Amino acid sequence: MKLIFKGIVQGVGFRPTIYRVAKQLGLKGYVLNLGSEVEVVIDKNKEGFIRELRKHLPSIAQITDIIELEDNRNFKDFHIFHSKDGEKQSLIPIDIGICEDCIREIFDKKDRRHYFPFTNCTVCGARFSLINSVPYDRERTSMDNFNLCKDCSVEYKDPMNRRYHAQTISCPTCGPVYKLYDKNQNTIDIDNPIEFFAKQIDLGKIGIVKSWGGMHIACKIEEILRFRKWYKRPQKSFAVMVKDVKTAKEYGYITDGEKKLLLSKAKPIVLLKKRKAEQISPGLDTIGIFLPYTGLHHILFSYLQADALIMTSANIPGEPMMTKNNEVFSLGADLYLLHNRNIPNRVDDSVVRLWNKSRFFLRKSRGFIPEPIDVSYDSNILCVGAGENITGSISVDKKIFVTQYIGNSKYYPTLEFLKSSLWHMMDLNMERSNIDAIGMDLHPGYDTRSVAKEFSKEFSTHVFEIQHHFAHAVSLLVDQMVDEGVVLTLDGLGYGSDGNFWGGEILHSNHHSFDRVGHLEYIPILGGDQATHDPRRLVFAIFQRFNEDRFFKDNEADILRKLIDKSPLSCSLGRVLDAISCYLGICCKRTYDGEPAMKLEKYLSLGKSEYSFDVDIKNNVVSTVDVFKQADRIIKKSLSESKKADLAYSMVKTIVDTLTDMAIEYADDKRVKTIGLTGGVSYNIPINNMVYEKVKKAGLKLAVHDRVPNGDGGISVGQNAIIGSKLSN
Numbered sequence: 001m002k003l004i005f006k007g008i009v010q011g012v013g014f015r016p017t018i019y020r021v022a023k024q025l026g027l028k029g030y031v032l033n034l035g036s037e038v039e040v041v042i043d044k045n046k047e048g049f050i051r052e053l054r055k056h057l058p059s060i061a062q063i064t065d066i067i068e069l070e071d072n073r074n075f076k077d078f079h080i081f082h083s084k085d086g087e088k089q090s091l092i093p094i095d096i097g098i099c100e101d102c103i104r105e106i107f108d109k110k111d112r113r114h115y116f117p118f119t120n121c122t123v124c125g126a127r128f129s130l131i132n133s134v135p136y137d138r139e140r141t142s143m144d145n146f147n148l149c150k151d152c153s154v155e156y157k158d159p160m161n162r163r164y165h166a167q168t169i170s171c172p173t174c175g176p177v178y179k180l181y182d183k184n185q186n187t188i189d190i191d192n193p194i195e196f197f198a199k200q201i202d203l204g205k206i207g208i209v210k211s212w213g214g215m216h217i218a219c220k221i222e223e224i225l226r227f228r229k230w231y232k233r234p235q236k237s238f239a240v241m242v243k244d245v246k247t248a249k250e251y252g253y254i255t256d257g258e259k260k261l262l263l264s265k266a267k268p269i270v271l272l273k274k275r276k277a278e279q280i281s282p283g284l285d286t287i288g289i290f291l292p293y294t295g296l297h298h299i300l301f302s303y304l305q306a307d308a309l310i311m312t313s314a315n316i317p318g319e320p321m322m323t324k325n326n327e328v329f330s331l332g333a334d335l336y337l338l339h340n341r342n343i344p345n346r347v348d349d350s351v352v353r354l355w356n357k358s359r360f361f362l363r364k365s366r367g368f369i370p371e372p373i374d375v376s377y378d379s380n381i382l383c384v385g386a387g388e389n390i391t392g393s394i395s396v397d398k399k400i401f402v403t404q405y406i407g408n409s410k411y412y413p414t415l416e417f418l419k420s421s422l423w424h425m426m427d428l429n430m431e432r433s434n435i436d437a438i439g440m441d442l443h444p445g446y447d448t449r450s451v452a453k454e455f456s457k458e459f460s461t462h463v464f465e466i467q468h469h470f471a472h473a474v475s476l477l478v479d480q481m482v483d484e485g486v487v488l489t490l491d492g493l494g495y496g497s498d499g500n501f502w503g504g505e506i507l508h509s510n511h512h513s514f515d516r517v518g519h520l521e522y523i524p525i526l527g528g529d530q531a532t533h534d535p536r537r538l539v540f541a542i543f544q545r546f547n548e549d550r551f552f553k554d555n556e557a558d559i560l561r562k563l564i565d566k567s568p569l570s571c572s573l574g575r576v577l578d579a580i581s582c583y584l585g586i587c588c589k590r591t592y593d594g595e596p597a598m599k600l601e602k603y604l605s606l607g608k609s610e611y612s613f614d615v616d617i618k619n620n621v622v623s624t625v626d627v628f629k630q631a632d633r634i635i636k637k638s639l640s641e642s643k644k645a646d647l648a649y650s651m652v653k654t655i656v657d658t659l660t661d662m663a664i665e666y667a668d669d670k671r672v673k674t675i676g677l678t679g680g681v682s683y684n685i686p687i688n689n690m691v692y693e694k695v696k697k698a699g700l701k702l703a704v705h706d707r708v709p710n711g712d713g714g715i716s717v718g719q720n721a722i723i724g725s726k727l728s729n
Contacts, residue, residue: 001071002039002041003042003050003067004037004038005040005063008093009033010033010093010135015031016160030078032080033082033136043075059265092428094127094368096123096124097265097267098125098295098298106119113171113172118170118175118176122162129345130212131345138168152174178210181329181338185329194296194303198300198303200334202304204219205335207219207336208338211294214348215321217231219310231317237288240289240290240311241308242290242291243301243304250308251287252275252287254272266350266367267293268351268368269290270353271352271353274286283602285601290349314331319407319411320406320413321348345421347369347404349363350365353685355688360710361705363405365404373400373402374398374399375478377395377728380434380435381439381727382394382426385719386448386468386471387448388712389713390409390715392425393719394429397430400720402717403418403421403425403716436461437462438456438461438462438463440464441466442468466723470509472491472714473514475705475717476676476704477509478717479714484674485508485675485703486674487507487508488675489503489678492572493532493570500522501571502571504520506659517663521621522570523541523570524564526560526564532590535582537560538578538579538582539579539628543629544561550583551588576624577652579628580652584600584648603644605686607646609650610647613654615658617658617662622658627654656687657694660695664694675702676703680711
């Protein structure tokens with residue numbers, strides 16, 4: 001009997017587990033890695049073998065399918081045969097945080113891997129970040145340059161050892177090494193570079209440390225103000241790596257679900273309700289916390305006096321995280337702790353926020369990529385996403401494979417990263433020559449469109465333009481495996497079918513088409529992109545409806561009034577939230593993406609529905625301007641912070657409730673059972689609660705994200721599924 005196992009079956013201890021189970025059951029035959037699957041031949045007891053295998057399956061292995069074939073060959077024993085090239089598609093394992101067994105070895109003075117930062121085994125360590133090609137063997141990874149020593153070879157060849165065929169194993173004799181450098185690229189010759197680096201961080205230095213999929217800038221929390229000035233990031237929040245969960249509880253309030261996520265094999269950055277350290281995330285009520293996930297991190301904390309560090313991606317602002325040693329000195333840090341292993345695949349830290357039991361991925365990357373998403377179509381489709389916070393995707397064999405987080409496409413290095421990531425994803429999963437269609441955003445100004453057109457020429461295939469919010473809606477339908485929904489599609493800006501900028505939408509959507517059921521009213525975005533950085537312009541435009549000037553006077557006001565008829569129009573809820581934030585004096589200058597709306601969320605979390613507003617609805621268009629005018633009667637009074645929170649909550653709830661009521665009424669009329677919530681605004685927890693209360697009361701199901709990012713990181717998934725549906729029909 002021959003069994004073909006498909007799934008995550010490479011680099012996860014799958015073959016040695018098969019070997020041990022087969023030997024335990026007294027079976028004869030072999031196990032063979034075919035590149036995209038594992039082939040097993042056994043002479044008897046198929047049911048018992050599969051049952052025992054599932055019982056002892058390694059923690060990161062996953063069986064998605066078992067194909068049974070006839071094979072009557074006779075073998076004298078059970079063997080493990082060497083890899084063969086098979087079909088291209090392979091479920092490559094994700095990067096996995098170091099396991100407890102390896103941590104124990106690192107801190108065991110008698111172990112030969114004592115304080116060795118690259119310690120790993122078959123169930124932990126870097127995987128996707130160092131893979132060049134499949135099948136997943138050492139010579140196709142960045143460990144190819146490090147030949148196994150005698151002791152590691154013995155472990156590697158012993159089927160009963162937990163490092164059997166662990167492609168990335170090494171030790172101090174044969175593995176990569178860390179070296180220390182000063183800001184002038186001079187080597188600091190010292191016996192223990194990690195210990196020295198830790199002492200310098202404790203003294204207040206800013207350092208760069210190279211990890212698995214990229215590099216981090218690190219400093220202790222007490223240096224945050226100097227760090228902000230040095231890095232030219234006056235307000236943006238930074239992630240904090242803490243020594244352990246006990247320390248994490250000092251910085252944030254942790255639910256059971258958040259604790260489980262922090263400790264999970266993926267070790268993502270988790271957004272927690274902030275307890276202290278205001279300067280880490282100024283004006284926000286959340287803080288991003290993550291735990292050590294490499295041997296190096298654990299060793300570093302063993303030397304540090306500090307139990308928490310700022311650990312943020314090492315990059316020139318706006319550009320991708322750096323991966324090459326010779327590049328990173330341009331940042332001008334005080335010192336550098338760098339290793340000599342190449343990083344083929346840049347992989348940022350994932351960022352996740354929990355709402356109830358759902359995971360909202362603000363950034364889906366290390367620890368979660370390249371897990372595929374099942375779809376119903378067979379077409380090979382390549383999609384490039386939107387503009388900011390992008391990912392790309394390819395579909396093959398009824399699966400969508402999404403790239404790691406890419407970034408902001410207006411920067412040339414980011415576009416190059418997008419292209420190389422898509423090529424790499426194709427190399428891992430399919431033949432390069434076989435692409436049926438290309439997908440890109442409808443927005444004529446997005447730089448990703450040039451990448452789509454390059455791929456179109458390369459493969460001589462058609463490019464589909466997909467409306468932004470339609471892609472958002474379908475990304476949610478794919479995420480939740482729903483065929484149809486009335487979806488609240490709420491974000492900052494997306495190019496609409498009418499040439500205006502959408503973002504406060506109710507879309508009745510399936511995978512093939514959508515109807516625009518309703519939306520917020522259009523307001524002028526004075527100066528276009530300038531208004532997103534200066535929300536005072538939004539407030540000015542709103543109050544011009546009442547012939548009133550706000551924030552600007554005299555010549556400035558005259559200039560802005562002249563821009564009103566020339567400026568683009570937007571119905572974006574994200575821009576309305578920015579305007580409310582500025583109107584209430586919470587944030588009137590955007591220094592990073594989403595800042596005014598994010599700072600408003602803190603007030604929404606504290607506020608109550610104390611004030612009522614009348615909302616006009618004409619032709620399924622919800623008035624937002626009138627809400628501001630009505631708020632004037634309240635804001636002219638002296639408001640305490642708690643009353644300001646109540647006013648902010650009341651304004652937002654009025655608008656969100658009106659949209660939700662419209663969606664529910666339409667869903668009831670069309671007998672649609674699912675209301676969806678997607679787009680960048682759907683990361684906002686109070687707004688999720690507002691929508692949930694309404695939908696639950698109406699007896700309908702609320703669909704929110706869990707596997708696909710809510711924001712523009714999910715656009716390429718929606719694009720892919722829409723095109724797949726079109727080609728199938």
